[in-house]
Amino acid sequence: MTAVLDRTLDGAYPDYLRCLDDADETGAIDIAVALLDYGVPADRVLLDLVAPAQAQVGEWWARNEWSVAQEHAATHVSERVVAAVAATVRPRPSRERIVVACLDGEWHALPARLVAEVLRLDGWDVTFLGASVPSPHLVSYLHRHDPRAVLLACALPMRLPHAFRAIEACRRTDVPVLVGGRAFGADGRWARKLGVAWAADARAASAVLATPAFDVPHGASFLDDAEYAGLVAARVELIDLALDRLDLARYSPPQVDATVADLGYIVDSLTAAVYVDDATLFGEFVSWMRTVLASRKVPLQTVGSTFDVMAGRLRDFPRARAYLRGAAPRLAA
Ligand code: B12
Known part of the structure; x- marks a missing residue:
């Protein structure tokens, strides 16, 4: 049994993170259940303890401070905690x-x-x-x-x-x-x-x-967007073009796999940005990718060249081209 010395969520949070770090399922469940015993509402334990801890796990993974295995172990612990909280508090349904x-x-x-x-x-x-x-x-x-x-x-x-x-x-x-x-x-x-x-x-x-009519569909003009359809059709070609420019003989098989996956994320994020007609979607993706790749020592100039190759192919795609050009400085930021 982990001693839960602090009866507040804020106080318990560092101990909870330590349990995730140690993959200490029992300790994490003890903390969550003790908080419930101390009168902390269950929704707060879920949303103000488990959820932010998982976001922190994501940050550690993105910055390459945690491996995928550590993330999986921590997520498993959080899943067990959610199940324990759900089993402790079992309200009878009163709504639809x-x-x-x-x-x-x-x-x-x-x-x-x-x-x-x-x-x-x-x-x-x-x-x-x-x-x-x-x-x-x-x-x-x-x-x-x-x-x-x-x-x-x-x-x-x-x-x-x-x-x-x-x-x-x-x-x-x-x-x-x-x-x-x-x-x-x-x-x-x-x-x-x-x-x-x-x-x-x-x-x-x-x-x-609880609002009577909350789902009222309205205009989705982007569905007729030829640029989006063209990008979907060009997906494989864009990835192949980018791969052709890389010296893949110097990559290990896992590096090749990771590169193909990353190129897929680039094209899919660009396509999604065009779909919702918003450059910020691609910009936010590039900032995130920069953190992930830089912390894994992947040379960012390779990504910059990839953007150039794609922009060259996308001459007839004004928004996709502008998004690529607009986001490139984020690689250096
Ligand atoms: C655990 C995890 C995984 C696990 C998921 C296991 C599981 N059982 O859930 C696995 C290993 C499968 C995984 C895979 C991937 N992941 Co992941 N993952 C996470 C991590 C660390 C935690 C997720 C979590 O539990 N979050 C806690 C919840 C509470 O946070 P939340 O999403 O903000 O949810 C709140 C609100 O958004 C909202 N909400 C959420 N859903 C819904 C739904 C409805 C209907 C409503 C109303 C509200 C609502 O309410 C929630 C509570 O307040 C996040 C980090 C993070 N910040 O979330 C990364 C994260 C989401 N993953 C990420 C990535 C990149 C991936 C992969 C692409 C990695 C890869 N290279 O393979 C794959 C994609 C898999 C896929 N196709 O789905 C990135 C996404 C980055 C981005 N810019 O898009 C993140 C942010 C990590 C990071 N910091 O880089 N992942």
Whole structure:
């Protein structure tokens, strides 16, 4: 049993982080359950202890201070803590049924699980479908159960075009859609671009769900965008062009794999930025990529040359070209 000396969330936070660092499942659960015993509300334990600790884990991973294995171990501990809190506080549902799901290809299930558990605490009758739910399966589930709403989670902005297709598929079932997660921008601005209701976190989501008609679709003119369609068609060619310029003989097999993945992220983020017609999406991605690559000692001039190669191919793509040129200085920042 870990001694929980501090009865406040702020006081317990450093100890909780230490448990994540040590992959100390029991210690982390002890802290969370002790806080509940001391009267800290369960939603605060989930949103103000577990959630920020996971964001910190992400920072350590991005800065190459933690390996993927350490991140996985810590995330497993957090998942066990969420399960322990949920098992300790078991409110009877008093409100309508809602479904919470991650979009196809979305593996960040823990953020969605936190939202699901906090909504459960707020009385909603929650069905949590977990990570990467294929749209056709989600749609048939909605037809079958006809919930009050479906909440769709997405963490990666580059997945926004896929997110919109899933949103549209869900809407065709007449079940209102509410979205959330980092993908939609810190202030939900890309959800607004997609014309879909958004909530910053679970507490905000509960308030939106209590509003009678929150999902009112509006204009999605970008769907006719030839530049977006052209970028989708050029994806493989852009990656191949960039690879051709690299001296791959000097790369180890894992480095080749990582490079191909990174080139895919570049093209997909550029495509998503064009999709929502917002250069800041690509700019934020480039700043993030700079942190990740620089902390792994990847030479950033290689990325700069990749942007030049892509911009050269994208002569007939004015926005994509401008986004590439506009974001390049961020590599040096
Ligand atoms: C754990 C983790 C993983 C795990 C997820 C396991 C799991 N069971 O969830 C695994 C290993 C699978 C993973 C994979 C990847 N990850 Co990851 N991951 C994380 C990490 C460290 C923690 C996630 C978490 O639990 N966050 C805590 C929650 C609470 O935070 P949150 O997302 O902000 O959620 C709040 C709100 O956004 C909102 N919310 C969230 N979802 C929803 C949904 C609805 C409906 C509503 C209303 C609200 C809402 O409410 C939440 C509570 O307040 C984050 C770091 C971070 N900052 O989140 C990176 C992070 C999200 N991952 C990242 C990346 C890059 C990846 C990969 C691409 C890595 C790779 N090269 O493979 C893959 C992509 C996989 C995929 N296709 O989905 C980046 C994304 C960067 C970016 N700019 O897009 C992050 C930010 C790490 C970083 N700092 O660089 N990851």
